[in-house]
Amino acid sequence: MQDERLIRVAREKDKILELFRNKGMRITKQRKLILDIVFEQECTSCKEIYYQASKRDKNIGIATVYRMVNALGELGVFQTHTPYRLDPFLQEPKNGFRVILKNQKEVEFTGDEWRKLLTDALQKKGYAEAPEIERVVLNK
Numbered sequence: 001m002q003d004e005r006l007i008r009v010a011r012e013k014d015k016i017l018e019l020f021r022n023k024g025m026r027i028t029k030q031r032k033l034i035l036d037i038v039f040e041q042e043c044t045s046c047k048e049i050y051y052q053a054s055k056r057d058k059n060i061g062i063a064t065v066y067r068m069v070n071a072l073g074e075l076g077v078f079q080t081h082t083p084y085r086l087d088p089f090l091q092e093p094k095n096g097f098r099v100i101l102k103n104q105k106e107v108e109f110t111g112d113e114w115r116k117l118l119t120d121a122l123q124k125k126g127y128a129e130a131p132e133i134e135r136v137v138l139n140k
Helices: 002-022 029-040 046-056 062-074 111-124
Strands: 097-100 106-109
Touching: 002 029, 029 046, 029 062, 046 062, 106 111
Parallel strands: none
Antiparallel strands: 097 106
């Protein structure tokens, strides 16, 4: 179970780093460190992320943390409310979504398929017309 989580986290980090590369952003040691902290801990502010990062890298600056948090938000992979955690469902599903099953098989959905799936589920829950979805939040 722990191995599955580590594999999932590694894939999510790789996807985010690929988004950075596609935007022409450099992948620095400090950016990777901040990403590690975001995945490992529930920080409620940039200052908390900075505090954790500065324990591991004395040369990191608070501005680096703020820029990274802003970049994650601009890429659409960061929740807009605290605590700071990554939420893949906040992205516009233009490239679709992958669902990873416990047996490590992957099921891909296009953006349209994903919206239809959510619409159908909401209708089964009693919504005659699917309301506009603001965000999807995963329960712990």
